[in-house]
Amino acid sequence: xxxxxxxxxxxxxxxxxxxxxxxxxxxxxxxxxxxxxxxxxxxxxxxxxxxxxxxxxxxxxxxxxxxxxxxxxxxxxxxxxxxxxxxxxxxxxxxxxxxxxxxxxxxxxxxxxxxxxxxxxxxxxxxxxxxxxxxxxxxxxxxxxxxxxxxxxxxxxxxxxxxxxxxxxxxxxxxxxxxxxxxxxxxxxxxxxxxxxxxxxxxxxxxxxxxxxxxxxxxxxxxxxxxxxxxxxxxxxxxxxxxxxxxxxxxxxxxxxxxxxxxxxxxxxxxxxxxxxxxxxxxxxxxxxxxxxxxxxxxxxxxxxxxxxxxxxxxxxxxxxxxxxxxxxxxxxxxxxxxxxxxxxxxxxxxxxxxxxxxxxxxxxxxxxxxxxxxxxxxxxxxxxxxxxxxxxxxxxxxxxxxxxxxxxxxxxxxxxxxxxxxxxxxxxxxxxxxxxxxx
Numbered sequence: 103x104x105x106x107x108x109x110x111x112x113x114x115x116x117x118x119x120x121x122x123x124x125x126x127x128x129x130x131x132x133x134x135x136x137x138x139x140x141x142x143x144x145x146x147x148x149x150x151x152x153x154x155x156x157x158x159x160x161x162x163x164x165x166x167x168x169x170x171x172x173x174x175x176x177x178x179x180x181x182x183x184x185x186x187x188x189x190x191x192x193x194x195x196x197x198x199x200x201x202x203x204x205x206x207x208x209x210x211x212x213x214x215x216x217x218x219x220x221x222x223x224x225x226x227x228x229x230x231x232x233x234x235x236x237x238x239x240x241x242x243x244x245x246x247x248x249x250x251x252x253x254x255x256x257x258x259x260x261x262x263x264x265x266x267x268x269x270x271x272x273x274x275x276x277x278x279x280x281x282x283x284x285x286x287x288x289x290x291x292x293x294x295x296x297x298x299x300x301x302x303x304x305x306x307x308x309x310x311x312x313x314x315x316x317x318x319x320x321x322x323x324x325x326x327x328x329x330x331x332x333x334x335x336x337x338x339x340x341x342x343x344x345x346x347x348x349x350x351x352x353x354x355x356x357x358x359x360x361x362x363x364x365x366x367x368x369x370x371x372x373x374x375x376x377x378x379x380x381x382x383x384x385x386x387x388x389x390x391x392x393x394x395x396x397x398x399x400x401x402x403x404x405x406x407x408x409x410x411x412x413x414x415x416x417x418x419x420x421x422x423x424x425x426x427x428x429x430x431x432x433x434x435x436x437x438x439x440x441x442x443x444x445x446x447x448x449x450x451x452x453x454x455x456x457x458x459x460x461x462x463x464x465x466x467x468x469x470x471x472x473x474x475x476x477x478x479x480x481x482x483x484x485x486x487x488x489x490x491x492x493x494x495x496x497x498x499x500x501x502x503x504x505x506x507x508x509x510x511x512x513x514x515x516x517x518x519x520x521x522x523x524x525x526x527x528x529x530x531x532x533x534x535x536x537x538x539x540x541x542x
Contacts, residue, residue: 126150131158134177142169145188153180164191167216172196181209189216189242197234198226210236217242217264225251233257233277240267243286254278254297262289265308273300276320284311287331298323298342309333317345324348329356340367343386347371351378362389365408369393373400384411395419406433417444425449428456428476437463439470448474448483456481456510465492468521475507482514492519494526505529508537518542 126148129138135157140149143165149172151160156177164171167188175182175197184193197208212221219242225234233255238247243264251258254275259282262269266288271280276297282304284291291313293302298320304313310333317323317340324346327336336358338347343364349371351358359381360369369382369391380402382391387409393402394416400423402415407429414436415424421443426435428450437446444465450456456478463472464486472485472494483506485494494517495505505527508515517526517539528537 129160131155134158137161139163140171142166145169148172151182153177156180162193164188167191175208179207183211183213184221185213186219187215190218191216192220194222194224195236196224208234210234212237212247213239214245215241218244220246222248223250223258225256227253227255237261238269240264243267246270249273249280251278259283260291262286265289271302276300281305282313284308287311293325294318295323296320300324301326303327305329306334307331311335313337315339315347318342321345329353337361338369340364343367351375354378360384360391362386365389373397382406382413384408384413387411390414392416395422403427404435405429406435409433412436414438417441420444423447426461426474428459428461428478428481431455431457431459433459435459435461435463437461439465440467442467442469442489444470446470446472446474448472448476450476450478460484464488468492471495473505475509476513477509478513479510480512481508481510482516483508484516485518487519487524488521490521491523492521493524494519494528508532508535511535516540 124146127140128150130152132154134155137159138151139161141163145166147169149162151173154176158180160173160182162171162184165187169191171184171193173182173195182195193212195210210223221238223236236249236258239261241263244266246268247260249258249271252274255277257279260269261283263285265286269282269291271293273295277299278295279301280293282291284306287308289311291304294316296318300317300323302315303326305328308331312335313327314337315325320342321344325338327349330352332354334356336349339361341363344366347369349358351373354375355377357379361383363385365386367389371393373395376398378400380393383405385407389411391413396418398419399421403425404413405427406413409432411433416438418440420441422439423445426448458480461483466488468489468491470492507529509531511533513535515537519541526539
């Protein structure tokens with residue numbers, strides 16, 4: 103009889119433990135100023151909180167693995183906080199427009215510690231909203247964080263520490279701000295904002311990181327990116343006017359690409375390391391770009407079209423390459439290369455609508471080369487080479503021209519070479535052009 107009793111007790115204990123590892127908590131509240139708190143420990147737990155009304159607060163705490171937490175709040179001035187510790191957990195917070203209500207303001211916070219966790223925050227406010235705030239913090243590896251907010255005046259952040267994490271932020275309408283901070287390897291960050299007056303920032307420390315920031319339409323948006331490590335990539339796209347993009351990369355094999363369409367845009371980019379690459383495309387008027395690369399084997403390319411734009415590219419190091427494409431009129435291009443074996447190429451559109459542009463290029467060091475072609479009228483090109491064995495002629499590269507070639511009228515070409523064993527070649531077709539070559 104005693105063995106049978108012991109077996110029965112053991113079965114009860116096993117059954118109790120099994121239920122303790124798989125709990126479900128569902129809370130539904132309607133009205134104002136409600137509080138809901140759920141605490142669960144173990145594995146495969148589920149917590150669902152639904153609140154309708156104003157001034158509600160929801161707190162969910164889960165410890166274990168494979169837990170899920172879902173919080174839905176309709177109304178105004180609601181707060182939701184979710185904390186999960188363990189692996190393969192999933193948390194979702196949705197505020198506003200769940201059951202037809204649209205909130206004035208809300209706050210959503212998700213904190214996850216562990217690996218392979220997923221977090222999603224969705225917020226929707228009406229046009230009179232004072233703004234929503236949202237933040238996701240993840241500590242571990244292979245985590246995924248997503249934020250979706252609508253109707254403007256929202257602020258949010260994602261902080262991830264670990265390897266192989268992914269962050270994705272989408273903010274609609276105007277006056278939003280978003281920041282992403284990732285520490286680790288193989289991280290990915292995407293921030294998308296529309297309708298203008300936004301602020302976006304991405305900071306990544308580690309290897310093989312990638313950051314993509316997109317700001318579409320409107321005016322007065324700013325995008326800031328910072329990367330430290332190897333194999334990083336930055337892509338910033340801005341459309342509208344009066345936008346600003348700032349990027350800093352420290353490490354090896356970095357890539358940065360900027361695409362700005364509109365007027366009064368600006369780019370400031372800095373790369374320190376080896377094998378870096380930079381590409382800037384600007385279309386519009388009164389735009390400015392400043393690129394500085396310090397290191398070896400850097401590459402910089404600028405494609406600027408429109409009027410009254412200013413582009414500056416500075417390379418300090420060895421084996422640097424620069425390409426400038428001339429489009430439009432009344433633009434100013436400034437090029438500086440310091441070191442040995444640098445290459446510079448300038449090109450323009452096939453038609454003669456490239457007019458009244460100014461190019462000032464200076465190379466310091468030995469064995470540098472410059473070449474290019476310009477089709478247009480009234481352009482001024484000033485090329486200076488300081489050192490020995492420099493040349494202005496084709497060098498067998500992909501973008502080389504046969505020296506400097508100019509086609510059009512009223513253009514001016516000034517070449518100055520200081521040092522020994524330098525060479526220069528100029529070919530000019532058209533009327534009222536001038537060419538001056540000085541060798542010291």
